[in-house]
Amino acid sequence: MSKFDSTLDLCFSALGDPTRRMILERLARSEATAGELAEPHSMALPSFMEHLKKLEAAGLITSEKKGRTRVCQLAPDAFSPAKNWLTEQSVIWEERLDQFDDYITNLMKEKNK
Amino acid sequence: MSKFDSTLDLCFSALGDPTRRMILERLARSEATAGELAEPHSMALPSFMEHLKKLEAAGLITSEKKGRTRVCQLAPDAFSPAKNWLTEQSVIWEERLDQFDDYITNLMKEKNK
DNA sequence: GCAATACTTAGGGATTTTCCTAAATAATTT
DNA sequence: AAATTATTTAGGAAAATCCCTAAGTATTGC
Numbered sequence: 186m187s188k189f190d191s192t193l194d195l196c197f198s199a200l201g202d203p204t205r206r207m208i209l210e211r212l213a214r215s216e217a218t219a220g221e222l223a224e225p226h227s228m229a230l231p232s233f234m235e236h237l238k239k240l241e242a243a244g245l246i247t248s249e250k251k252g253r254t255r256v257c258q259l260a261p262d263a264f265s266p267a268k269n270w271l272t273e274q275s276v277i278w279e280e281r282l283d284q285f286d287d288y289i290t291n292l293m294k295e296k297n298k
Numbered sequence: 299m300s301k302f303d304s305t306l307d308l309c310f311s312a313l314g315d316p317t318r319r320m321i322l323e324r325l326a327r328s329e330a331t332a333g334e335l336a337e338p339h340s341m342a343l344p345s346f347m348e349h350l351k352k353l354e355a356a357g358l359i360t361s362e363k364k365g366r367t368r369v370c371q372l373a374p375d376a377f378s379p380a381k382n383w384l385t386e387q388s389v390i391w392e393e394r395l396d397q398f399d400d401y402i403t404n405l406m407k408e409k410n411k
Numbered sequence: 412g413c414a415a416t417a418c419t420t421a422g423g424g425a426t427t428t429t430c431c432t433a434a435a436t437a438a439t440t441t
Numbered sequence: 442a443a444a445t446t447a448t449t450t451a452g453g454a455a456a457a458t459c460c461c462t463a464a465g466t467a468t469t470g471c
Contacts (some may be wrong), residue, residue, distance in 0.1 A: 191316065201307055202459090206383070213390040220417060230418070232460050239458095253417045253468040259391055261334030264384045270319070271377045271384070277326040278372055315429090333447060343448070345430050352428095366438040366447045413471085420465065430456070435450065441443085 195243035195269050204228070205236050209259065212246060218254040308356035309380050318349050319340070322372065325359060331367040 190198075199205050208222055223233045237257060240246040244266075250258040303311075312318050321335055350398045353359045357379075361370045397400060 193319065194314055196314075196318055197310050197319075200380075200383075201311030202334045203304065203307055204459095206306065206310075209387060210390075213394075215394070218417080221388050228459095229461055231462085234419075250418090250467095253466095255418070257381075266371050267313075268381065268384050268388070270313075271381050274322060274326045275377055275381070277323075278376075281326075281328070290369075290420080295448075317429095331447085341429095342431060344432085344450080347449075348429075363448090366436095389447070414469100415447100415471095416469075417463105418467085421463085422449100424459105424461080426458080426460100429455090431452100431454080433451085435448105437448080438446080440445070 186218050192244060193270055195239075196245065199239050199243040199245055200267065202236070202239075204233075205240055208240060208257075209238060209245060209263070212257060212259040216256055216258040219248075220254065222257060234263050305357060306383055307380055308352075309358065312352050312356035312358055313380065315349070316353075317346075321349060321370075322358060322376070324329065325370060325372040329345060329371040331369050332361075335370060335381055359393050 193247055200209075204226055207225070211217060211222060211225075219230075219234060219237060222237070226233055233261060237246070237248065237255075241248055245263045246257050247260050248255050250256075313322075317339055320338070324330060324335060324338075332343075332350060335350070336343055339346055350359070350361065350368075354361055356374055358376045359370050360373050361368050363369075384385060
């Protein structure tokens with residue numbers, strides 16, 4: 186992805202990978218070091234660390250170096266941007282109340298024929 | 299992505315692109331043809347149609363050929379899988395009640411030092 | 412100090428993604 | 442029937458993604 190991605194781009198893209206969702210599911214339970222997080226994934230460490238980087242770039246996790254370990258946590262309100270966007274769209278969709286807008290739209294289309 | 303992606307993989311990945319989110323935002327308001335949807339995007343039609351394909355593969359929209367047009371709609375419950383996953387994680391996170399789990403985890407780690 | 416541990420950096424390869432142009436097809440409209 | 446409209450198919454280039462190995466660097470335990 187390009188250098189000019191919005192939070193939502195980064196956030197949703199990060200969530201689109203199963204390895205990264207597993208990491209988040211793990212971190213929802215408690216903080217953990219990079220090594221602990223990597224364990225269940227049969228993947229070379231450098232590859233795995235890239236996933237952590239993407240999660241952090243998306244604002245989904247934070248991490249801090251403690252001694253030789255890197256401790257990761259779920260970011261506070263990590264999921265808010267994504268949830269808010271989804272909720273907004275759902276609300277707009279539901280406000281259409283039985284496709285009333287479509288009814289009007291179609292009516293007007295018929296008129297212009 | 300591979301041929302064996304889960305709904306969540308496809309769904310979140312589809313949402314990770316601004317063009318595709320714009321399409322969904324448009325469709326939350328009313329159904330539209332491929333051409334109508336493409337208009338605001340300065341992009342060759344074949345490129346644009348690929349975005350529609352991804353949204354449909356992710357179960358976010360449905361489409362139907364009507365005459366020479368392809369009419370697209372938001373899929374019913376399009377956002378449920380994504381919203382559900384996000385909500386589940388938020389719940390688990392919030393259940394930790396002021397980092398109580400972390401407190402225990404850290405206590406045990408200290409013990410094992 | 413020396414070895415072990417926990418990453419981190421560097422570089423590279425296969426696949427996927429995101430865009431393009433050109434040409435084909437299918438359904439109106441004239 | 443011929444032209445126009447609305448895609449659709451085919452093929453391809455550039456960049457991003459996701460994985461790897463090999464070789465650092467920094468911290469900790471002996």
